[in-house]
Every structure is written in structure tokens, then in C-alpha cells.
Amino acid sequence: MTTSKHTALSDASIEQAVERFGTPLYLYDAAVVEQKVTELRSCFPEQAELFYSFKCNPLVGIAQLLLRQGCRVEVASGGELTAALHAGYDPSNIVFTSPGKTEEELRLAIRSGIYCINIENMNEIALVDQIAAQHGKTVDIAIRINPDEPQQHAASIKMSGVPSQFGMDPSFLPEAIETALRMANIRLIGFHIYLGTQILQAEAIVRHFGQSIRTAVELADRYGLELRFLDIGGGFGVPYFPKETALDLSALQQGIAQVWQEWGSNLANTRLAVESGRFLMAESGVFVSKVLYTKESKGSHYVIGDGGSHQHASSAFLGRYIRSNFPMRVIGEGVGEQEVTVTGPLCTSTDVIGNKVNLPLASAGDLIVVEKSGAYGLTHSPTMFLSHPVPAEVLIDHERHYVLRERGQFSDCLRGQHPLAEGVTL
Structure with missing residues (x-):
């Protein structure tokens, strides 16, 4: 079992957050974001203004964290503009x-x-x-x-x-x-x-x-x-x-x-x-999926979790020709290592968030932690596929937890839909 160098994203901290907020889960460390802002600012003249690229993670709470650090904001849609204004920019x-x-x-x-x-x-x-x-x-x-x-x-x-x-x-x-x-x-x-x-x-x-x-x-x-x-x-x-x-x-x-x-x-x-966007946010966040099942198929080992490519498309490299694996680790009692393919729960062979990676032996209930997931995570993902509820997104700031996005519900898939009985004659 390995431990993140960032205290707020340590194994113990992640387990505590999972116990409170469930899985799948995005977890962010405010201290890392603040550090990255300071690092990047130091590279440019004082006159330069740092604009947060909202597309990389459009959570209002994240935008407010960066506003607190004196950032401005660059938006790319009416929705992002609405959220930025709501965040107080x-x-x-x-x-x-x-x-x-x-x-x-x-x-x-x-x-x-x-x-x-x-x-x-x-x-x-x-x-x-x-x-x-x-x-x-x-x-x-x-x-x-x-x-x-x-x-x-x-x-x-x-x-x-x-x-x-x-x-x-x-x-x-x-x-x-x-x-x-x-x-x-x-x-x-x-x-x-x-x-x-x-x-x-x-x-x-x-x-x-x-x-x-x-x-x-x-x-x-x-x-x-x-x-x-x-x-x-x-x-x-x-x-x-x-x-x-x-x-x-x-x-x-x-x-x-x-x-x-x-x-x-x-x-x-x-x-x-x-x-x-990416530089400020990527290393501040992890994506956590709980292992549901492990299995062997024709000599290959699979770990199937409750979080998949519809919630973290970047780790699945959807739409790219060349695949590389995000860094990831297991939180659990597993010892030794084996080559496994880490998947989500979707009914598609593209739902692979870790392809033939060497990880400690995992069991049902263990946690798969995908590192460097603070940027282009949920916002970059096809969340409608299979109608799973969206993960909760939680920020740790000075040992306090802030729910930036609440976990979705099964009924969310019905939002905005109308049955045939409510049709309108043209």
C-alpha cells in the first residue's frame, strides 16, 4: 500500500472521505491549488494576470478558491460564464x-x-x-x-x-x-x-x-x-x-x-x-473508485469498479489513438503485484481506466485511486451513458470537507424529460 505525498490526499484521508461521501468520488486538496498558483505566478512579471481556464474544472467552489487567490477567469460557454458570475467573479x-x-x-x-x-x-x-x-x-x-x-x-x-x-x-x-x-x-x-x-x-x-x-x-x-x-x-x-x-x-x-x-x-x-487550468488543478485531485469484483478471463485479470470512463474519460483516453495509463494506486490489504486491467461498470469494452497496470492484489471493497485527476475529469466525461448518478466532488481545505457537487441520484436521468403523453401539436 502506497501513500500520497500530499497529506490531504493520503490513504487515511481518502478512506475517511469515502466513508462520509461514498464512491465514485472526486477529492481535491485546496493547498495544492494554492501552491500551484504561487508557483506559476512566480514565473511571470508582476504585471501579468493569471486567468483560470474554467473548462478544466467548472465547479463553482473551485472557481471561488481561485478567486480567493486573486485569479481572473477565462470561460468558453454561456454556462461557464453563468457559473463564473455565480462564483463571484x-x-x-x-x-x-x-x-x-x-x-x-x-x-x-x-x-x-x-x-x-x-x-x-x-x-x-x-x-x-x-x-x-x-x-x-x-x-x-x-x-x-x-x-x-x-x-x-x-x-x-x-x-x-x-x-x-x-x-x-x-x-x-x-x-x-x-x-x-x-x-x-x-x-x-x-x-x-x-x-x-x-x-x-x-x-x-x-x-x-x-x-x-x-x-x-x-x-x-x-x-x-x-x-x-x-x-x-x-x-x-x-x-x-x-x-x-x-x-x-x-x-x-x-x-x-x-x-x-x-x-x-x-x-x-x-x-x-x-x-x-491543467497546471493549477491536475495534481490537486484524485478520482476514487470502489472495487466491486475481480475476475480472470482467458488469462487476463480484471478489477471492476463502480467508477468508469463515463466519469473520468481522460483516464480512459477516450477519443485518442495512443493510450497511456494515469498513475494509480490501491488502498486495501493487498500484497504483491499483478498485471490487471481496471474497468468501470459500463457495457462497453472502452470502459477501461487502467490498461494492464501493475497493482497490488485488490479485493472487493478496496479502493482504486487515480492520481492527477483534478483537471478534465468529470467535466470532460460522457456522464449520460448508462444513467449512473454523477460522483460527489469534495474539496479538503484546512482539514475541513466542502461538498462542491453532491452525489447524483438514480432519478436524475429523468430530469428535463417528458413522456409521450405530454406532446404538443404543431
């Missing part, structure tokens, strides 16, 4: 980024008076201007840029330098900028340039930081813009797998300082946004 500290914002979502953003809408295509410029006119407002926008330069495989999921639904290619920028400048109800205040996600090479982030500033400054000079806002994105990675190494924060800090020494004076009056 000032609209002046909210930016909205998404390649497919609906008219309804844009109306909500404009009515709410958020700081900036990051624009991703030409049609969106005209739509924002139209809605702004209807509300009698002038709306601040930034144009998201998809640079031409490939990013040398720095990001595990690339969002720039390749064909993408995200942002505008440089060839479209002159038209986009000139169109925005002509519009009566929008104000172009800056640019958004996002490299990608899960980057573990400090030099790649430093290079992107410098390139982004250079691009934004040059565009502002060329078109006579006051560069009031620059969103350089994030993509700070977390090592999940054996051959991965942690992002070198010392190298990142030194590299960013050098870039800032060269370019900082150009951004004296610019609001500088740095985004992060």
Missing part, C-alpha cells in the same frame, strides 16, 4: 474564448459587461457589432491569431501553427483588423495567441511568449492600435506518464524574465493575461 475580470459562440451566448456576455470577447472568425466580428448595437453598447474584443509558424511538437495538442477551427490565420488578419476598426459598436483592444496544451518544455513556452509579444506589438504599430490587452494563453503541462518530466519552472522564470527585459517596456499600458 467581477465581469471586468472575465474573458470569453470559443470557436463557436452562439448568438445567445454573445448576448449574455455583452449584457453582463465582461472585459473582452476573443474573436475567432470574420463572421463573429459582424455578429458582435450587431448585438452590441442592439444593446446600445460598445464591446471590447481581441482577435485570436493562429500563427503560421509550426510549434515544433511542443504541445501534445496543438492549437496554433496548424489548420484549426481556433483563431484566424495571418492572411486574414488585415481584413479582420480593418473590419473591426470600421465597426461602430466594437473596440479592438488587443490579441489572443494560444500555442496549445500540455507543454512540458520551458523553452517552448518562453519562445511563444516572446513571439506573441512581438506579433502583437508589430500589429498594433502597423494599424495604429492602442494595445490594451494581450492574452498569451497558457498550456503549462503536468507530467502524467513515466517518460515525462515536470515543467522546469526555474528555466521558465529565467526565460520569461529575459523576454520581459526586452519587450516589457512595450507593454507598459497593456493588460497581460496568462491562462492556466
